[in-house]
Amino acid sequence: MTTSIEQLIAEYRQQNRRSQQLFTRAQESMPGGNTRTGVYVDPFPVYWQSGAGVHVTDVDGNERLDFVNNATALILGHAHPAIIDTIRSRATGGTAFFGPTEVEIDLAELLRQRLPSLERLRFCSSGTEAVMNTIRVARAFTGKSKIAKFEGAYHGIDDPAMVSYLPALGPELGPEQDPTPVPSSQGLAPGTVESVIVLPFNDAVACERILRAHADELAALIIDPLSTAAGLILPKPEFLTSLRQITKALGILLIFDEIVSFRLSAGGTQGVYDIRPDLTCLAKVMAGGTPGGAFGGRQDIMSIYDPTTGKPGIAQSGTYNGNPLVAVAGLATLQQMTEKEYDAMHEMTADLGTELQQTFRDAGVDASVVIAGSIFRLFFLKEPPQNYRQAALDCGDQHRWYNFWMLNHGIATRLGGCLSLPMTEEHTSRLLDETRSALGEWPF
Incomplete structure (x- = not known):
């Protein structure tokens, strides 16, 4: 039956x-x-x-x-005692302030311990914001404007991320080894689609060819190492290593979107595959089930955000960035794992x-x-x-x-x-x- x-x-x-x-x-x-x-x-x-x-x-x-x-x-599942207790304790002393708290430093230090590529990092309120910030700082640091991403990949809802995100199969996508960028949303700013170069996942030869052809205009390549939104597609042996080598050789920053894949180990996917990206995006597990995110990487890149020596090249603000409720939840989660x-x-x-x-x-x-x-x-x-x-x-x-x-x-x-x-x-x-x-x- x-x-x-x-x-x-x-x-x-x-x-x-x-x-x-x-x-x-x-x-x-x-x-x-x-x-x-x-x-x-x-x-x-x-x-x-x-x-x-x-x-x-x-x-x-x-x-x-x-x-x-x-x-x-x-x-940690739902309503884990470590999370509930720490949020309850923190909330009784205030949920947010116009200024930093010590627990923000605690979480930053633990993340740096687990992800050595995070020489410096900053907090935000979502994975979308983490991606948005890494793309912006990559453009600022390199002086180049275009971004490369993989066909089908999801990186939040900022305009560049909404190019070739789970597109319907059809001739408009172009050849598999040389994908044509297509919009995945209405309302994208003019020129958005043209600012994104799309790559085929797991094809190192095609990726190198495309990256070399656009090296002079590419600020960064962003990758979800497990291509989770496109279906949880495992990278072939040496695929991630080849991307690290070619981006470094061409002066293209490598961004790891570890918003989902940070779940893979205490050191994320970059720890498992022994890859050191230039920039990393975090959220989800990192925030302990609360609405938070983080991004960071090389000190020379992240120094663009530093206001201590004058007006920063990029001013990053957000009412709830690094707020103590998110910080204690993230810290408690990582300490359990x-x-x-x-x-x-x-x-x-x-x-x-x-x-x-x-x-x-x-x-x-x-x-x-x-x-x-x-x-x-x-x-x-x-x-x-x-x-x-x-x-x-x-x-x-x-x-x-x-x-x-x-x-x-x-x-x-x-x-x-x-x-x-x-x-x-x-x-x-x-x-x-x-x-x-x-x-x-x-x-x-």
Whole structure:
């Protein structure tokens, strides 16, 4: 017996009546019913009430095992005592000031210890702002105006980042080895698309050719080392090393967007692959589940922000930059996450990936499971993709069916997911069991 997507959605509506009511109400105030496009689900999203450890509870009282963890940000899970206690303690003494606090220094020092490339750093309030600042300082430092990025990659919502972000496949994208930049949003400033050079992920030869051709005008190359938004695409051996070598040779700054990939180890992806970028962007895990970000890198580059010797080349301000609530949450999170914790999570995720892959294979379903640290991604493809255009062939209908099945059976996933520190084999086994049950009614 198979179950159709229509049957799953009917059950979803039945389970989540209060969420549907709230969505209808929300649309009266907010376009699309919320302020985060990525959380929208047709016909309506689940509205969450609370979270504790590995579980989230929605407004209808449904409890679900959470493998989404707010898009990888909650590495300690929900409402971890270390986070709650430190935020509560900090809030009783004031939440923000027009001036710095000592805990801002504490967090900066710990980040510098874990990421040696951060010779100097500054805080901001989001990953988008971190990217925006690194691009601006790269242009200021080099005197060049263009930015290179990889096809499909997400780097927030600043104008240059909204070029070739998850573009629809078609002839307008140009050859795979020489992608044509395309706008991924309306409202981009004139000249934005022309200011971005787009590269094919995992093709070192093509990347070197394109970078050499534009070296005189390229300020920086920005890369999410795991290409997470484009699908969690693992870099080929030596790919990142080759990018470091060619950018250094050509005088192009290398920016690592570690907003997601900082989850990979205490030293992020740059620690795992032994790469020293010129600049790094951070958020999510670094802020302990609160709205914060950071960016930094070489001292000679970051000195452009320094006001101690006169008017800085770039004035960076923000009412909540480095505020103590974010700083204490980030500090508490990083203090909990030593290499021991990372290793345990990675081992459990690797085991999950192996068993999940075998589960689909046993059911005769073409699927590939990609693992990076504590992150796992499911592709309904025979082989793991090596670049964005391969990843874009992934079947959306199958993901939609699988996600609704999981939601209806008490598990939150999104194209895969990630583990949090409190998770055990009991929780990963439940995901495997529900996957086996789902495949027993698989309609594809």
